[in-house]
Amino acid sequence: MDEVERLLVVDDEAPILHALQRTFEAAGYEVTACADPAEALERLREKPFQVLSADYMMPGMTGAEFLSQAKGLQPETIRILLTAAHDFSAAVDAINNGEIFRILPKPWNRVELLGTVRQAFDTYALREKNRQLTAIVQSQNSELAALNKGLEALVDERTTNLLDGMVAVLDYRDTETQWHSRRVSRFTRRIAEQLGVTDPHHLRTIEMGALLHDIGKIGVRDAVLLKPGPLDTDEWVEMREHPHLGWALLQRIEFLRDASIIVLQHQERFDGKGYPGGLAGEQIVLGARLFAVADTYDAITSDRPYRKAQSHDAALLEMQRVSGTQLDPQGVNAFCALAEAEWKAIRHDVEKISLLEKEWGWTPPKRVFDQIREVAMRQKQPISQPPAVEGVKT
Numbered sequence: 418m419d420e421v422e423r424l425l426v427v428d429d430e431a432p433i434l435h436a437l438q439r440t441f442e443a444a445g446y447e448v449t450a451c452a453d454p455a456e457a458l459e460r461l462r463e464k465p466f467q468v469l470s471a472d473y474m475m476p477g478m479t480g481a482e483f484l485s486q487a488k489g490l491q492p493e494t495i496r497i498l499l500t501a502a503h504d505f506s507a508a509v510d511a512i513n514n515g516e517i518f519r520i521l522p523k524p525w526n527r528v529e530l531l532g533t534v535r536q537a538f539d540t541y542a543l544r545e546k547n548r549q550l551t552a553i554v555q556s557q558n559s560e561l562a563a564l565n566k567g568l569e570a571l572v573d574e575r576t577t578n579l580l581d582g583m584v585a586v587l588d589y590r591d592t593e594t595q596w597h598s599r600r601v602s603r604f605t606r607r608i609a610e611q612l613g614v615t616d617p618h619h620l621r622t623i624e625m626g627a628l629l630h631d632i633g634k635i636g637v638r639d640a641v642l643l644k645p646g647p648l649d650t651d652e653w654v655e656m657r658e659h660p661h662l663g664w665a666l667l668q669r670i671e672f673l674r675d676a677s678i679i680v681l682q683h684q685e686r687f688d689g690k691g692y693p694g695g696l697a698g699e700q701i702v703l704g705a706r707l708f709a710v711a712d713t714y715d716a717i718t719s720d721r722p723y724r725k726a727q728s729h730d731a732a733l734l735e736m737q738r739v740s741g742t743q744l745d746p747q748g749v750n751a752f753c754a755l756a757e758a759e760w761k762a763i764r765h766d767v768e769k770i771s772l773l774e775k776e777w778g779w780t781p782p783k784r785v786f787d788q789i790r791e792v793a794m795r796q797k798q799p800i801s802q803p804p805a806v807e808g809v810k811t
């Protein structure tokens with residue numbers, strides 16, 4: 418803060434102006450004295466003054482005009498009006514407009530005059546301190562806001578990594594679940610957007626529910642999950658437990674509770690012939706109904722061990738055939754309303770991630786793991802030290 422206490426005194430009567438200047442200088446203030454209000458305004462343009470003392474009746478402009486212009490030039494300056502008692506009523510407008518701090522009579526009482534000026538400087542200092550503190554608080558608030566944003570992004574990134582990790586766990590037992598799950602989660606979100614879902618929390622819930630839909634398969638025994646042939650009745654009963662197992666697993670994770678309903682209902686059918694609840698129509702949450710649409714599309718358009726991938730158009734035909742029975746018609750319609758290129762772009766995006774993960778050596782999916790194991794067996798090396806595989810950094 419400025420330590421010099423600068424006072425601007427304006428009075429058109431020379432003897433009074435000099436008397437005021439002497440009084441204030443004796444009190445230790447740096448005084449600038451002006452007989453002409455226009456000149457005083459010039460001084461205000463040149464440098465800041467904490468306090469301004471002005472006469473009311475001056476040539477050229479009224480005290481009210483002068484104080485109003487002075488306020489425009491230096492709004493923070495504390496303004497004092499020094500005027501003869503008979504001018505008090507004329508000064509009312511200046512008082513009412515809040516342009517002055519105090520009004521003092523002429524002739525003045527020295528003690529009262531100096532006391533008022535001291536108060537004016539103290540008030541200025543307090544307000545200045547307050548302005549500085551406010552500025553500090555504002556800057557700290559914006560720093561905090563930026564920090565919060567960074568933290569949110571970090572939480573978001575770590576959550577995504579954690580969920581990817583959870584899905585990748587399944588790949589050690591089942592094949593390529595994670596890429597199917599990632600595609601389906603992106604497809605499901607896109608259908609929801611097309612249907613007009615805009616709430617970011619709802620969209621994120623739908624995306625996470627679709628991503629984790631089969632997470633309950635972790636609890637299904639290998640003998641059932643990896644059985645090459647058809648399952649018998651008891652095995653089917655066990656396999657059909659997976660939505661409930663997934664739901665129960667996610668109950669332990671607070672931020673996945675909403676998504677867990679989608680996991681629980683992902684094998685339901687629109688006509689009520691699904692499991693585990695046999696729910697129909699809107700008894701099934703939107704996310705689970707849209708997931709079924711995305712899952713059907715992905716199943717038809719992806720290579721399977723027993724058949725090659727089919728075309729986009731073939732998938733649409735099949736989805737329309739089962740619309741209203743297996744699938745929610747509004748979900749199918751929303752899907753069909755978008756061009757093939759849109760779905761291809763999402764698939765391409767996910768595949769790009771899979772290539773990068775291979776490149777970076779992150780948790781390899783089972784396919785890559787098998788490749789490493791195959792080479793290791795050929796070279797009779799322990800699997801704990803996998804040899805380099807083409808396209809895979811280990």
Ligand SMILES: [Fe+2]
Nearest residue numbers: 630631683684
């Ligand atoms: Fe499933």
